[in-house]
Structure formats: structure tokens, C-alpha cells
Amino acid sequence: MTPPFISYSTFHRLGLTARNLNLLLKTTDDFELHIIDSNSQDGTWDYIQSLKDSRIKSRTRLPVNSGPIYAVNYNLARRQPDQYFIALESDVFLYFPDWISRIMKVFEAFPEVGLLGLARAFPYPSYYSEVIPQERNGVSYLQLKNTSLDFIPGHCQCLRPELLNLIGYWCEENGYGDTELSQRIIKYTPFKAGYAIDTPINMVQTISCECCEGRKWCSLKKRDYTCFDLRDSKHKNESFVSTYEWKYLKYFEELSQGKRTVYCASIHDPKSYKDHFYHMDWALENFNFYVNNAN
Secondary structure, three states: OOOOEEEEEEOOOHHHHHHHHHHHOOOOOOOEEEEEEOOOOOOHHHHHHHOOOOOEEEEEEOOOOOOHHHHHHHHHOOOOOOOOEEEEEOOOEEOOOOHHHHHHHHHHHOOOEEEEEEOOOOOOOOOOOOEEEEEEOOEEEEEEOOOOOOOOOOOEEEEOHHHHHHHEOOOOOOOOOHHHHHHHHHHHOOOEEEEEOOOOEEOOOOOOHHHOOOHHHOOOOOOOOOHHHHHHHHOOHHHHHHHOHHHHHHHHHHHHOOOOOOOEOOOOOHHHHHHOOOOHHHHHHHHHHHHHHOO
């Protein structure tokens, strides 16, 4: 079987990227790593170019930041039909070098599971989505209970190839990311979604310049303005959501009324939008929101 495809997204925050990507490359499992950078301006790209590991199959620097959905779908369009796909953001610190094997055990034990995430805290936080513990042949996971609020956060989403062949891509038409993806899966496909529970992660959001593993590549010269300040000034997901909520609601209305299938097309895959329903104007407007506000 083809090794899992890891799509590793970066957007500024060189300090976290270097810390967490250095650790990712100590993973003992096999994988194909595809790093995509949404036009970071803090030295992140220079750091990425310095990496040497045969499992790194592509390094892409987008000319502008067109948003997280544009980036993840850019990589997803490269996936082989039999590949598991892992969307990983740069703020995830993976404690165990065999974290992929741990996740795969859940997929093997539960063929009905299509989407797995990793919770950022243990034990499972009470403020997360409601879950139902599942156990089979000594393997366990936490299944989403299937309410209108359930979702697997986008920092780490692992998807089964059979599910991806059914649903296509993250929805570029509404741009809601983890929320729309989870709801689309648990309400409109036969697959389940949940959390692997023996693969803890750390998601510290800032580190000091003194502890930064990427200092030699940093292009920011002012000590009172860090890569985290830069990222926060360009992070526009919340304002995007408040501006385009109507697209999310309209999309699921179309889906529930049978006006479209569960498959979502992508601008990166011309055949997909020729063969499937696709609001090209919605998608382009979403990308341009980030181009105009997050660069």
C-alpha cells in the first residue's frame, strides 16, 4: 500500500513550524510529506528548503495566501486513489514517533471510520463535541455522537481513501473547513468520525525567540515583533466565517434538498468541477477574501 500522504500547512510562525516539523521528521513510520507554505514572510520558506529527508516529496510556496482550504486542496489533488490523507497544521507537536501506526490501527479495527482527529488534551475535554467510546479487538476510539455541533478540529484530520473518493475535497464553495467537512461526513456518508485516544499531542501556540529552533532562518529583525505577531495580524479565519456564513447555510440547504451530491470539487482539479456541481464564483470570492485581507 502507498504510504500515507501528509499535507503539512505553514503560515508564518517559524518558531512553531521548526519545532514541530523537526519532531515530525523523527517519526518512525513511513509517509510521504508534502509541505505547503502560504507565502510566509518570516523565514519559514528558507527553513523548509534546508530540510533533508527522503520522505519529503514536495515543497510548495504559494505566491499569495489564498486561505487554508485553497492550500489543503492543492495538496489533496496530488493524492493517489489508495492513499490515506493526513492534513496537519504547523502547531501540532506529536509526542510519539509511531503516531501514524497508532492511527492506522483504529482504521483497521473500524472499517466504518472515515475521519480521525487527535485531541489537544487528555483526558478528553468536556467542552469538545459529544463522543461515544468504541472498542473492538483491544482497539479504542471516541466516536462523534452526530449532533449539529460535532466536528473534528482542522489541526489534524486523517481521512480514509474510500471516504475521500466519495466526498472529493474540502468545500471551497463555503470555505468552512473542519466544520463543514465533519458535518458532511457524519450526516451524508455511511462513514463515522472520531478521535484516536492513545496519540496525545501538544499545541503550545507561542515559544520564545531564545528557544526557537528556526532562529538562523528568521527574517524578522525587531525583537518586539515576532513571527507569532505577524501570523496573528494576517490570520483572518474568524472574519471570513462571519462574512460568509450564508454560504455555509446555503451549501447544506442544497445538500439536504438533493440539489447536489456529497462530493465537493476543487479549483485544483478541473475534471472534478466539470463533472460535479460547483459554485465557481463562491470559491473564487472566498480565495480573494484571503488574498485581499491576509497577505
